[in-house]
Amino acid sequence: MKCFLSHSHKFIFYHIYKTGGTSVKTSLESYFDDCDSDDFERFSKIRSQFVRIPLLRTFVPTVHPSFKNTIDELTRLKIQSYFKFAFVRNPWDWQVSVYHYMLQKRRHRFHQPAKVLGSFNNYVHYLNLRGQLGKPTPNQIDFISDRSGKIQMDFVGRFENFENDFNRITSHVGISANLCHVNRGNRNQYREYYTPRSRRIVSDLYQRDIEIFGYRF
Numbered sequence: 432m433k434c435f436l437s438h439s440h441k442f443i444f445y446h447i448y449k450t451g452g453t454s455v456k457t458s459l460e461s462y463f464d465d466c467d468s469d470d471f472e473r474f475s476k477i478r479s480q481f482v483r484i485p486l487l488r489t490f491v492p493t494v495h496p497s498f499k500n501t502i503d504e505l506t507r508l509k510i511q512s513y514f515k516f517a518f519v520r521n522p523w524d525w526q527v528s529v530y531h532y533m534l535q536k537r538r539h540r541f542h543q544p545a546k547v548l549g550s551f552n553n554y555v556h557y558l559n560l561r562g563q564l565g566k567p568t569p570n571q572i573d574f575i576s577d578r579s580g581k582i583q584m585d586f587v588g589r590f591e592n593f594e595n596d597f598n599r600i601t602s603h604v605g606i607s608a609n610l611c612h613v614n615r616g617n618r619n620q621y622r623e624y625y626t627p628r629s630r631r632i633v634s635d636l637y638q639r640d641i642e643i644f645g646y647r648f
Contacts, residue, residue, distance in 0.1 A: 436513065437462045442604045443510070445498060445517040447574050449528045450590050452518065454613045455597065462606055498575050498583050515583065516600055519571045520590035521646045522637035523630065524621040530554050531618055555629040562636055570640045587644075622648065 436443040440462055446452035498515075505511045520528070533545040548554045558568050575584045586603070588596030597610045625633075630648060634641060641647075 435459070435463050436510070437604075438464050438510075440604045440606055441510075441512070442514040442516065442600075445515065445575055445584065447517055447519065447571050449525060449532060450518040450520040450571070451593050454593075454611055455518065457613050458597070458608050458611045459601075459606075462608070499578055502577070514585050514604055516586040516588065517575045517584050518588040518590055518593070518596070519575075519640065519644055521621075522571075522640050523625065523633050523646075523648055524590075525571070525637075526555065526558075526633055527551065527618070527621040527624050551624045552626055552629045555632050558636060559632045568636060570637050572639055572643055582643075589644075 435446065435456055437459075444452075444455060444459065446456060505513075530545060530551050533541045536542060544557075545554060548557055561568065572580075572582065575587065576582050586596075586600060588600065594610050601608050625648075634648070
């Protein structure tokens with residue numbers, strides 16, 4: 432997960448993929464510290480471990496390190512007290528968005544596996560198989576919690592309440608910014624993509640997100 436911080440306004444944005452993060456990043460770009468800053472560079476380039484892609488028989492580095500991966504840097508930079516926030520999304524909607532994004536972006540590291548799978552429901556079954564093999568996909572809460580599983584954000588916004596929650600954040604940190612919508616998808620309503628079985632699979636895979644954030648299909 433890319434992390435963006437502002438020393439002047441003392442906040443850190445944790446970008447969970449496909450939850451509106453690019454829009455947030457674009458909207459707050461002028462408030463982030465200079466990217467040439469050594470501290471910013473070191474913090475923002477943190478990466479988590481490599482992930483194996485069975486269909487490609489290779490390993491690729493993840494580009495979305497979690498809160499757990501930034502703890503040491505937060506301590507080193509003495510910015511643990513900064514206002515930390517992130518956005519989450521309904522897991523059923525989230526996975527439809529993730530799947531379509533991978534298909535559309537040819538340079539995405541999962542583009543070829545998604546293309547080979549041939550359909551969204553095959554993709555969901557593939558995620559289920561990975562889980563059965565002991566390689567589950569992360570829940571959104573995994574990106575914003577500590578090693579004990581406790582959420583470490585000061586505010587968790589909802590994609591479903593995007594603009595209102597964005598305004599709450601900017602008001603809290605004392606800045607003025609308009610929300611710019613970037614990478615808006617143009618697809619059917621997410622429920623139309625599911626069969627009863629794939630709906631249950633996503634419910635099982637992302638049970639923690641569903642329970643903690645109170646989402647329903």
